[in-house]
Amino acid sequence: MGKPTGFMEYKREKTKEQPPQVRIKSWNEYSTRLSDEALQTQGARCMDCGTPFCHMGIEIRGTAAGCPIQNVIPEWNDLVYKGQWKEALDRLHMTNNFPEFTGRVCPAPCEGSCTLGINEPAVAIKSIERSIIDKGFENNWITPRIPESRTGQKVAVVGSGPAGLAAADQLNQLGHTVTVYERADRVGGLLMYGIPNMKLEKEVIDRRVNLLRQEGIDFVLNTEIGKDISAQELKAQYDAVILCIGAQKQRALRIEGSEAEGVHLAMDYLTGVTKSLLDSNFNDGNAIDVKGKDVIVIGGGDTGADCVATAIRQKCRSVYQFGKHPQLPATRTDDTPWPQDPNVYKLDYAYEEVEAVQGKDPREYCIQTKKIVADKNGHVKELHTIQMEKILGDDGFYFFKELPGTEKVWPAQYVFVAIGFEGVEKSLPEAFGVNVTNNRIKASLRDFETNVPGVFAAGDARRGQSLVVWAIKEGRAVAANVDAFLATKVK
Structure with a gap:
């Protein structure tokens, strides 16, 4: 690539983010791109791989390894390093119709398969991708492409x-x-x-x-x-x-008390909040509002995290997210060897925000909700849980064992179910x-x-x-x- 020794000279630099205490006061995007000079430096970290794994785009054990759309990542990293932004945009659009979406919301399996990531922080591929497309719109390089003729079909x-x-x-x-x-x-x-x-x-x-x-x-x-x-x-x-x-058929929670008022499917909550924000800046009163309430999110994935971030912006009194699996390891284990996604513990945006407000990560691990209890008006008032242990059975499959004595009652006026689709x-x-x-x-x-x-x-x-x-x-x-x-x- 442009600078063969760049990966030895430069450290990975994160996209700029507003401090959690500041960004929770707003519904705007919380991250902004680095300067052009900093991004060129990040592009220089891309190694001269004999075989770049970042764009192989396959599935290993059910998860993506490398970029599924085969973005030619080393090429546009090199072009960014050289300051050739428009050419980088052309390379990006060769394989990706909407880099402005993937550069914001994709979990970046490409970075998990980055060769540099074997023993160093991976190249900041996602940050570079987003910057290329945003710069393209800002400079009016992206204009309507009108087909020259129509097929009639x-x-x-x-x-x-x-x-x-x-x-x-x-x-x-x-x-x-x-x-x-x-x-x-x-x-x-x-x-x-x-x-x-x-x-x-x-x-x-x-x-x-x-x-x-x-x-x-x-x-x-x-x-x-x-x-x-x-x-x-x-x-x-x-x-x-x-x-x-x-x-989009959401998986419902089927336990005692799950029909109580105040128990909602996660996507219904997120959709209502976004629609109310866009329609009236919340003036229409159509969104579920958890201000001053105790919130429990059941489900440990990204949708649950988005519910957590939404609740904290609505100034909830407390928010916790329940997941059935143990906390992920801090570093890559033998179960997820390179070039698989490392599947390691991260403090994502929602958890950073709650930690800044509540003083701790809101995630609770290996926890099972046994029942939901409503008040005399039929509205949820508390959740009853028990801790579990994940055990590898003799047949090679994992199972969960409840741990007697770990029962707990959690106050909650709203419960959002984010257990998948x-x-x-x-x-x-x-x-x-x-x-x-x-x-x-x-x-x-x-x-x-x-x-x-x-x-x-x-x-x-x-x-x-x-x-x-x-x-x-x-x-x-x-x-x-x-x-x-x-x-x-x-x-």
């Missing part, structure tokens, strides 16, 4: 999350006429309503969507296929249909007559076509809940296969 994309948007973008650039249908009132799917504003400001999504509109894509909002328009009508109007409806909501696949297996739309990875000719599926709806980069990868792949399918229909 029409494609409907159902769902406007990252998979649907990527598919629409690719097909539009190939000259097909694309219409995206979205049942919500704004474009973006979980990017819009599932990820809080402080991680991804919605102006960032709107900016890209406006660009896609200028390029010729039509967006039809507040429209639910199967209800407002039948599946049969859609199939009759379009030459191909792509289902990118996500895997069961899969696709089945009403729309049933309307199209497509097969659903294991709560996923059955579509071949070879061509993404369902059992119904001309109807395709991609993203979380096909593969299950996953990362934004996998969604973009699937959106690009289904677009290529739909284009091939449409070519067979040309007379």
Whole structure:
């Protein structure tokens, strides 16, 4: 690369972040990019790898290793080091339709597979990626790309999350006429309503969507296929249909007392807060407000962390997040060897913020909620828990053993359930007559076509809940296969 000894001379530098006590007073993004000079230095840390693993994009034991969309990371790191930002942007857009999304919300499996990360902090790939795209917009290097001609063939994309948007973008650039249908009132799917504003400001999504509109894509909002328009009508109007409806059926908590008032699914909470913020800056009173309340989040993942960060901004009295697994190790273990994701303990943004307010990390590990107790009015007042031990059984599988004597009662007026997603909501696949297996739309990875000719599926709806980069990868792949399918229909 540009400076072969850079990885020995420079240390990793984090993206600038507002102090936790400051940023919790705002719903704006809490991080800003480094100076151009600092980013060039970070680009210089990229090693002259014989085989760069950062963009291999495979799954190992069910988790991503390297970048699933095969971003040519060493090339744009080198260009940033040399100060060739526009050329770096061109390289970035070769593989990634929406770097402004991935540069903000992707957990960066590329960094887990960075060769430098074997014994040093990895190259700051995610920070560099975000800076390239943001600089591109600031300098007006990103302008509408209007297709020179149209094929006369029409494609409907159902769902406007990252998979649907990527598919629409690719097909539009190939000259097909694309219409995206979205049942919500704004474009973006979980990017819009599932990820809080402080991680991804919605102006960032709107900016890209406006660009896609200028390029010729039509967006039809507040429209639910199967209800407002039948599946049969859609199939009759379009030459191909792509289902990118996500895997948004949330997993419910099924324990004693879970029906109490004040117990909500996490995505309902996050969606309501974001929508109220965007609609009226909370003046409409439509968001769940936990100000002055004790909050428990059940589920140890990223969605739960976003609930924690949202609650602390609403000035809750206390907030804790329950997870069933033990605390992750501080360093990579033999169970997660390079180039796998290291899966180590991190103090992410939400936990930093709560620690600054409450004095401790809000996460509770190896904890099981046994029941929820309501007051005389039916509103949740407390949770009863017990600690567990994770044990490796003789059969090679782990199981959890409850530890008598560790019972505890937690005060709570709100409980948010963030224990994952069961899969696709089945009403729309049933309307199209497509097969659903294991709560996923059955579509071949070879061509993404369902059992119904001309109807395709991609993203979380096909593969299950996953990362934004996998969604973009699937959106690009289904677009290529739909284009091939449409070519067979040309007379």
